[in-house]
Amino acid sequence: MTQTWSLTPAQREDVVSRLVSNICALAHVQGLELSAEVAAVAAAAIEKKAYTAAEVAARTTTGNRPLAETTSGYARKLGELVIQTVKDGGKVEGVAMPGAAAAAGTVTHVDLAGSRDFLTADATEQLLAALLAPGSSVSTIRFSTKSFGRDAAAVAARAIAAVSGVLREADISDVIAGRPEDEALEVLRVLSGALAGAPQLTALNLSDNALGEKGVRACEAVLKGNAPLESLSLQNVGLSVHACRATAELLADPSRLRRLQLFNNMSGDEGATHIAGLLARAPRMEDIRFASSRVGPAGGIALAKSLMAGSCLVRLDFSDNPLTAEVAPALAAALAGQPALRALNLNDTGLGPDGVATLCGGLLQSYAAAEAAGRPRQQLEELGLALNEVDPDAAKAVAALVAAHARSLRSVNLRENELGDRGAVTLARALAVLAAPQSVDLVGNQIRRVGAVAAAKAVAGKASLQLLALDENEISEAGLDELRSVMAAAGKAAALGPLDENMEEDDEEEEEEEDAGDDFGLAQLLSRAAAIN
Secondary structure, three states: OOOOOOOOHHHHHHHHHHHHHHHHHHHHHOOOOOOHHHHHHHHHHHHHHHHHHHHHHHHHOOOOOOHHHHHHHHHHHHHHHHHHHHHOOOOOOOOOOOOOOOOOOOOOEEEOOOOOEEEOHHHHHHHOHHHHOOOOOOOEEEOOOEEEOHHHHHHHHHHHHHOOOOOOEEEOOOOOOOOOHHHHHHHHHHHHHHHOOOOOOOEEEOOOOOOHHHHHHHOHHHHHOOOOOOEEEEEOOOOOHHHHHHHHHHOOOOOOOOEEEEEOOOOHHHHHHHHHHHHOOOOOOOEEEEEOOOOOHHHHHHHHHHHHHOOOOOEEEOOOOOOOHHHHHHHHHHHOOOOOOOEEEOOOOOOHHHHHHHHHHHHHHHHHHHHHHOOOOOOOOEEEOOOOOOOHHHHHHHHHHHHHOOOOOOEEEOOOOOOHHHHHHHHHHHHOOOOOOOEEEOOOOOOOHHHHHHHHHHHOOOOOOOEEEOOOOOOOHHHHHHHHHHHHHOOOHHHEOOOOOOOOOOOOOOOOOOOOOHHHOHHHHHHHHHHHO
C-alpha cells in the first residue's frame, strides 16, 4: 500500500515554534531585531508555504517517492524561506505583517511574481485581497511564478470575476508548475473561463506554461471569447504544430491583435504556416516575435507573405530560426511595405552572405522607390544580423543599409559573422555617419588591428555611444593599445566592451578596398548622410 506523506497538526505546530526561535536568532546575528509577534506570523506563513510545496511534490511525482525524500524537501524549503525572510527584514512575500500600514491610494496593479509558491485557497485569498475588495479598480494582474491548484484557481477565478468590468491586462504565465496534467488543465480552464468574462481585456500572457495543444484548448474560453485582445504571448509553451493549429483556430477574429509573442517553441514549418494564416487576418499587427521555434524556409516564406496583410509593423523578431537565404526575397518584399518598422531582429537565421545581401538590397530599392514617390519609408533604430556568415562582400550591403538609416539607427548587432578587416572597414564608413549610435556589437568577426581601430574611430566621437563590443577577435597587442587609446582620447574608454577573449595575432591585416560598397550605392549614401548630419 502506498503511504501518503503528511504531518500531524501537533508536528506542524512544533515546527512553527522552532522556526520562531530560528528566525529571531538568525535576525539577531544579522543585526535585525524582530518582535516575537512578527516572527510568529512569519514562521506560520513559511511553514504553510513549505508544507503545501511538499504536498504537491508528493502528489505529483510518478511512482512511489520515499517519505523521507518528501520530508527532506519540506525541510529544505523551510530553510530557504527562513533565510529569505531574514534577508527581507522579516517580511514574507504575500503576507501582511503586524504593524504594516495599508498601502495608500487606489490599487490598480496586483503582481504576485517572485518566489515559487504552491498556493492554497487561503493563501490565494490573502494574495488577491485587493481584487476581492468591494469596489476594486485593479486593471492589471500578474500571477506568474505562483502555482495554482484547483482550490486556489477557484479563488483566483472569483477574484478575476470581481474586477472583470475593469480588467485590461492579465499575465497568467507560469501558473501550473509542478501540477499533475489533469489538475493543470483544469486550472487553465477555470482561469480562462473567468478571463472570458472581462469585456475590456486587451493583453493576455500565457507563457511558460506547459500547454501543448491540450493546454491551448483548455484556454478556449478566453481565446475564442469576445475579449478585444490586442496582445497575446505564448512563449516557451510547447507550441507544436497541433498547438499552432489550435491557436489559429480558436482566435477566430484576430483583427484587433497588435502584438504576438511566440518564443522557444517547437512549431516548425507546418506550425509557422498555421500562424501565418492567423497573421494574414491581423492587419493591425505592430510587434511580432516568432523566435527560436525551428522555422525553416517554407514556414519563413509563409510568415513573410502574411506580413503583407497590413502596414503597421514596428518590431519584427524572427531570430534563431533556420530560415536560410530562400526566405530573403519574400522577406524583403514584405518589409518594403512596412514604413513604420523600427526594430528588425534576424540574428542567427541562416541567411548567409547571399541572403543578407538580397535582403539589404531589396530594402534599399524599396527606399529609393518610396522617396521617388514621396512616400514615407522606414527609419530603423535597431538592426540585428548576428550569426549569418556576413563576409566582406555582404558587408557592403549591410553598410549601405546602415548608412540609409544614419539619422535613426541606435543599435547594430553583427556579432559572430565573418567580416574580417575588409568587412569591418567597410562597415566603419557607414558607422561614422550615424547620428546617435548607442551599441555596436562586432564580437567574433575575425577582425584584426585595422578593422578594430577603424570601427573605434568611426564611433568614438559619438556622445551617444554606450557600447562598442570587439571581443573574440584577432587583434594584436599593439592593436589593442591603439584601440584603447582611440576610445580614451574621445572620453569613451568605458564604452569599450571587455576584450578578455581576444585572440592576439601578428599585425598582418588586410588592406582596405577603395571601392568597397559601391555595388550598393554606399558612396552616395555616405555623402547624403554626411550632408544631413
